[in-house]
Amino acid sequence: MPAGGFSVAAPAGTEFEAKITPVVIISCIMAATGGLMFGYDNGVTGGVTSMNDFLKKFFPNVYRKKNEPGLESNYCKYDNQGLQLFTSSLYLAGLIATFFASYTTRRLGRRRTMLIAGLFFIAGVTVNGAAQDLAMLIIGRILLGCGVGFANQAVPLFLSEIAPTRIRGGLNILFQLNVTIGILFANLINYGTSKIHPWGWRLSLGLAGIPALLLTAGALTVVDTPNSLIERGRLDEGRAVLKKIRGTDNVGAEFEEILAASLASQQVKHPFRNLLKRRNRPQLVISAFLQLFQQFTGINAIMFYSPVLFNTLGFKSDASLYSAVITGAVNVLSTTVSIYSVDRVGRRALLLEAGVQMFLAQVVIAVVLGIKVTDHSDNLGTGWAVLVVLMVCVFVSAFAWSWGPLGWLIPSETFQLETRSAGQSVTVCTNLLFTFVIAQAFLSMLCHMKYGIFAFFSGWILIMSLFVFFLLPETKNVPIEEMTERVWKQHWFWRRFIEEDHHEEDEKKVAGNGAASNGAADKGHIGKSAVSVVSDLTAQYKTAFHLSSTRKAELRVAKNVVLLLLLWLSISSSRWGFGAMGRGNAGGLWIVAFAIAAVAGLASSAAVYNVGGGAGWIVAENYSSWASSKIFHVGDKIVFEYDNSSHNVLEVRKEDYHSCNAKSPIAAHATGNDSISLTRYGHRFFICGFPGHCAGGQKLDVRVQKHRLAIPPSGGGSAAAPASSGSAAPTGSDTASAPVGQTPHGVGAAEAFGGIGSAIAAGAFAAAAVVLLC
Known part of the structure; x- marks a missing residue:
């Protein structure tokens, strides 16, 4: 094999020859600018919402609470639903756009879907930069959210399909790396524009046009993936592109495998309905839970609101923005660790190690804040402030080389071609749903739960680490089209969901009946053989029907145990809410x-x-x-x-x-x-x-x-x-003894905890519903 090339071995013994060609590298870099735009939008809001000029124009009440000492608890200065909606509206719009993006990704291709995303980004940046009131801000964020919905649907698929198998993980993580670079750029720009009065915030929002233009230009220049071209019936073009990106003419075996998967996918008229079939349940459940867990690490609470969070802890305005820059830089550097290690160490090892690291960091932060930060303290103290920033960096680094990139990589490489667009749509939809929940609720949760918010996230980190240990299989170096045979059918739990493939058995029976027919001398015998074949196929259909019920019964005990635990959490949290609220x-x-x-x-x-x-x-x-x-x-x-x-x-x-x-x-x-x-x-x-x-x-x-x-x-x-x-x-017994000024807006601590309890109860109920569907 020529220098710079390598083989991607299929399980049957064939080799998919592939080189790391310039076309692959350029295509992946251009496509991954969708992550740059997503990251910039994530990072820019926290810095902008901490700028006095921005608050004075759009949120005067928050500006007054921030700048009048003693008027409000430190934890509650930014508790404003409109301010949170400015951040979260992007993700709600992205959630809705995802449903349309699934169709365009499948019918128009990955490249055109990225182009649509770029156009939405440009429109959103224009409206936000020129905003004169809150309505224009929200409209701009909604347009940006539509871009996020289309980009997050198409880019991970594009990267996973165009990359050779053995570097698929590393190239796919380019998307997440660009997300982190976008966040860092946003923090750096916010640090600089905060000194430009009174329009520095417009510059921060307007400079998002740079990655938007890069994504649009990239979508106009890159080739579409062979999988997408073949799926849409453009076979000759698909073969030509496959030769181009692999750097060799020897692409027959890989082309045939993609073509076979494409033909199978064309039989699926309703991909979302097919996604709910039992054999696709493992990929669906894992993808959905990865997105839920990714958000409940608390990472976006820190990335969205890091300047606001550091302000809350007593950091001055410049210091809070500077600390956000530090965490952004750590985020970028740590993501490069994942690019190097994901295809060497594996997905599971990174997730499990990061779980321990993130859990310890969140616990330390909660303890420090619980001891040192009061409702009206002026500052945290230099030593303790350094410790908090250090723990935030430890947390961010762990997330950046694990849950950040792998939350997108694993779903994009596990769905079969026939359900890949629908599966990616559900993945993005779930991610945006829970991102919206965190973005809209975090500042209110911080106000009511105070330092306990970090203990809340640490509990979720423990749960997700157990999920990875028991239920997440390793997908390192496994070709996408071979996931079913080499991953799901080999896993101790998920294999019972995968229906056995009866095609080989059917072919043997047909061959056997054909041989019997050839040995017979009359048509009656041949007719009997044909009837026997039909009878065998009918019996196998009945068997397959009963198999689904059989495997459902095998999971009954495990389901009941999980449901009982969730029921306990729901009842406990609800009773917490009932008792605290006194009604x-x-x-x-x-x-x-x-x-x-x-x-x-x-x-x-x-x-x-x-x-x-x-x-x-x-x-x-x-x-x-x-x-x-x-x-x-x-x-x-x-x-x-x-x-x-x-x-x-x-x-x-x-x-x-x-x-x-x-x-x-x-x-x-x-x-x-x-x-x-x-x-x-x-x-x-x-x-x-x-x-x-x-x-x-x-x-x-x-x-x-x-x-x-x-x-x-x-x-x-x-x-x-x-x-x-x-x-x-x-x-009123719970609130009577509380010092004046510690219960914002006249809401007692009991009511606050009651709402939190009801929220956790609702979350437990939702999780129970997901388990019930499994």
Whole structure:
């Protein structure tokens, strides 16, 4: 192989020859400027909203609270819904634009979708830079959000599809690297423009036009990906582009693999509906949860509002902007670590190490702020301020080489081609949804929870690290089109979601029937063979139908455990809200009631097991191993699928089961599709009555358990006690002892914690709903 080239090995032993060509490098750099724009928009708002000129023009109430000492708690100076909407409206618009971006990415291609994003960015920058009132600011942010929706949909797909497999991770992270560079540029520009009065903020918002123009120019010059061209039927062009980006004419094997995946995708008329199918559930769940977890690390709370946050902690205006520049620089440098290590160390190792690092940093910050920062303290003190900035840098660095880039990389490389656009759409949509939630809620949460906000995020970091450890498989150096075979079917948990591929078995049966037909002398025999083929295919369709029910039953216990934990969190958080607020909360009550109903319904539903899985009821199948991997309960059903011309099902006693005695069965079945209800607990024994079959292994021992997992009583009946005691307690008792000035806007701490409790309860309920859908 020529110098600078390398092979991407497919599992079947073929090699996809590829070089790191200039076309690939240039295309990826130009495409990744979409991340530069996204990062600039992330970083610019925090600095602008800390500028007095900006606040005086658009948010005079916030300006007054900020500049009149003692008027407001340090934690609450920036608690303003309009100010938060200025930041969050971008993500809400991006969320809506994502649905349209999925269509354009699939039908118009990745390159044209990036062009649309660039045009939206240019329009948004123009409106924001010329804004005269809050309405113009919001409209500009909405236009920028549309650009974000289209860019975040197309760019990660473009990068993952154009890059050779072994450097796919590193090139894909160019998107996240440009996000961090954009944030750093925004912080640097904010630091400079803060000294330009009174229009420095306009310069900060207007300079976003530079990355917008770069993205637009890049979209006009780069080639589209071979995957996109082939998917849209432009095969010759797709092959030519593949040769160009790989730097070789030997692209036949890779072209055939992309073409096969494309043909399969064309059979999917409703990609979003197909995305919900069981075999695509692992990719969907992991992608959605990665986006949720990425936002609940708290990173965007720091990146959006870092100057505001440092102002809150007592830093002066220049010092807060300077500290934001430091964290932005750390963000960029740490992302380069990920580019180097992601395809060497792997995805899981980076995420797990970062989880520990981020957790410790958040805990230290919470402790320092809890001890040293009061509602009306003037400053944090030099030593403690340095420690806080250092811990923020430790946190940001861990995120930058893990959850930042990998939250986008992993979803973009795991979805199959037929669902990739829809899957990326859901990924971006979920990310923008939770980004909007954090952006809109953070300053209010900071006001009410104070230093506890960092403890809140550290708890989420612990949860997401456990998720990675148990449920996230490694995707390093795995070709995108081979994820199903090499990743999902090999994972201890997700493999049960992937339906077995019966195509090879069908082909063998057709070939066998064809051979029998060729040996026959009359058309009647040929006709019989054809009927047999149709019968076999019909039986396999029925088997596949039962398989989905079977695998659903296998996950029942795990689902119930997770749902019970979420139910506990929902009830606990809601009771926290009820007790603190001193009054009932109908919204919280229906959440809890619905969660209870969901768990109870899941716990009580019967399961259907297809005996032997895809193989069915045959000789030489290891049914002891199959049964040992299941948990049967009273009320479940087992289904025997078989050819009734050569098999049957006899239920026998224990001694007849061990001796393979078929002379005195308890019950006999011979339809070829027998559904047997498990109506009593204990052992049930089944054998095939045809001579030699039972001795050959065609026998099944089913151990039926008496009870399913039940919902335990809450605290020995103590759940009702808080309601009565809470109603008897004075509603103002929690706030009466609070010092004046520590409960902003006349809202007591009890009401604040009540709202937080209800919010967490709602979050637990939403998570329970996601688990229920799994």
